[in-house]
Amino acid sequence: MGLEEHIPNGLLLTTMEKAANWARKSSLWPLGFGLACCAIEMLCTAASRFDISRFGMEIFRSSPRQADLMIVAGRVSNKMAPVVRLLYEQMPEPKWVIAMGACASTGGVFNNYAIIQGVDKIVPVDIYIPGCPPRPEQLLEGIMKLHRKIEKESLKKGQRIKRI
Numbered sequence: 347m348g349l350e351e352h353i354p355n356g357l358l359l360t361t362m363e364k365a366a367n368w369a370r371k372s373s374l375w376p377l378g379f380g381l382a383c384c385a386i387e388m389l390c391t392a393a394s395r396f397d398i399s400r401f402g403m404e405i406f407r408s409s410p411r412q413a414d415l416m417i418v419a420g421r422v423s424n425k426m427a428p429v430v431r432l433l434y435e436q437m438p439e440p441k442w443v444i445a446m447g448a449c450a451s452t453g454g455v456f457n458n459y460a461i462i463q464g465v466d467k468i469v470p471v472d473i474y475i476p477g478c479p480p481r482p483e484q485l486l487e488g489i490m491k492l493h494r495k496i497e498k499e500s501l502k503k504g505q506r507i508k509r510i
């Protein structure tokens with residue numbers, strides 16, 4: 347059934363919140379950075395076989411000031427933690443974070459003093475993706491889950507309290 351049949355006289359009614367959330371989820375721009383092996387799978391997601399451009403996300407931004415999605419792909423060392431936090435703070439609101447893989451989510455096999463045991467210790471995480479490494483299809487599934495999460499968010503998302 348065509349959209350026109352749902353819209354008598356060409357009139358479409360919605361709420362400000364739904365329209366804003368639709369725009370937000372449809373224009374996520376990822377920050378272009380990777381920390382370890384999971385980043386290779388993230389890069390593959392942008393290739394034609396997996397085609398992240400179906401979501402309008404194929405241009406990974408080089409500046410955090412132009413990005414609203416941080417995909418933490420790889421283990422986070424104590425040395426890199428302040429850098430990751432700084433990049434997150436430089437991203438404008440509203441912004442979202444995906445922890446890609448076991449290392450970013452929990453430290454993975456690196457249960458030692460050098461590695462942060464989960465990136466949620468330094469930035470608020472919206473979606474966790476398991477696997478070592480997760481395949482590109484899993485990252486795409488995580489992105490679609492994030493879309494569904496954004497659809498239900500309040501417009502006050504930009505004012506949420508930051509957890510550290």
Ligand code: SF4
Pocket residue numbers: 382383384419420421447448449450454477478479480
């Ligand atoms: S989860 Fe596995 S593939 Fe990903 S960064 Fe850790 S060791 Fe590498």
